[in-house]
Amino acid sequence: MKYEANSPEDYINQVPQERKEALNKLRKTIKDNLPKGFKEGMQYGFISYFVPHSVYPDGYHCNPKEPLPFMSFASQKSSINLYHLGIYAKPELQKWFITEYPKHCKRKLDMGKSCIRFKKVDEIPYNLIGELCTKLSVNEWIKTYESTIKKN
Numbered sequence: 001m002k003y004e005a006n007s008p009e010d011y012i013n014q015v016p017q018e019r020k021e022a023l024n025k026l027r028k029t030i031k032d033n034l035p036k037g038f039k040e041g042m043q044y045g046f047i048s049y050f051v052p053h054s055v056y057p058d059g060y061h062c063n064p065k066e067p068l069p070f071m072s073f074a075s076q077k078s079s080i081n082l083y084h085l086g087i088y089a090k091p092e093l094q095k096w097f098i099t100e101y102p103k104h105c106k107r108k109l110d111m112g113k114s115c116i117r118f119k120k121v122d123e124i125p126y127n128l129i130g131e132l133c134t135k136l137s138v139n140e141w142i143k144t145y146e147s148t149i150k151k152n
Contacts, residue, residue: 003075008040008047015075022080022121023047026073026129033130037138038070046083048072051138061149070141071133079110079117082129086136088114089148093135097128104128 005011012023027047031040039052043066051068053059060066071084087094097116101109104125110117118124136144 002045005042005045007042011042011047019075019080019121022124023073023075025126026080026082026124029126029130030071030073030133033133034071035134035137039067043067043069043072046072046074051142055138056142068142068145070136076117079119080121080124082116082118083114084116084132085114085149086141086144087116087132089144090136093132096135097132100128100131101125 003011003014005014008027012020012027015023030049034049037051037055038049040047040049042048043050048069049071050066051070053067056068058064058068060068069085071082071086073080073082087097098109098111104127105123107120107123110119
């Protein structure tokens, strides 16, 4: 589902009522645990966390006018999705997440390359997501991005 939102608050105000609490809690979890230097805003229609141009002037290689994306989340038709580019770029981080997930959730992990789908809002593993947020600093993300994604 696509929402025409100018801010995270605007986005959450537009989602169905039954998802608002989960999205607010997810947002708070991310903001409370994400290392300093990432900025919250809207990117590609999602609530996003990125490296601002003031820290990384090159921006995103696909569109240098965009700040360097890191993670985002969205309310989709049948799930709430969390997108984490660190999981995509760092196989050891993906392995850690896959190993830890069953300790926090009984439901089978539904995951793509960087997308984690939560079909039941009451089963979102907020503690695990909070821990995931702490795994990469801004500088570590820039280094990972430049060595794995940008060079390709």
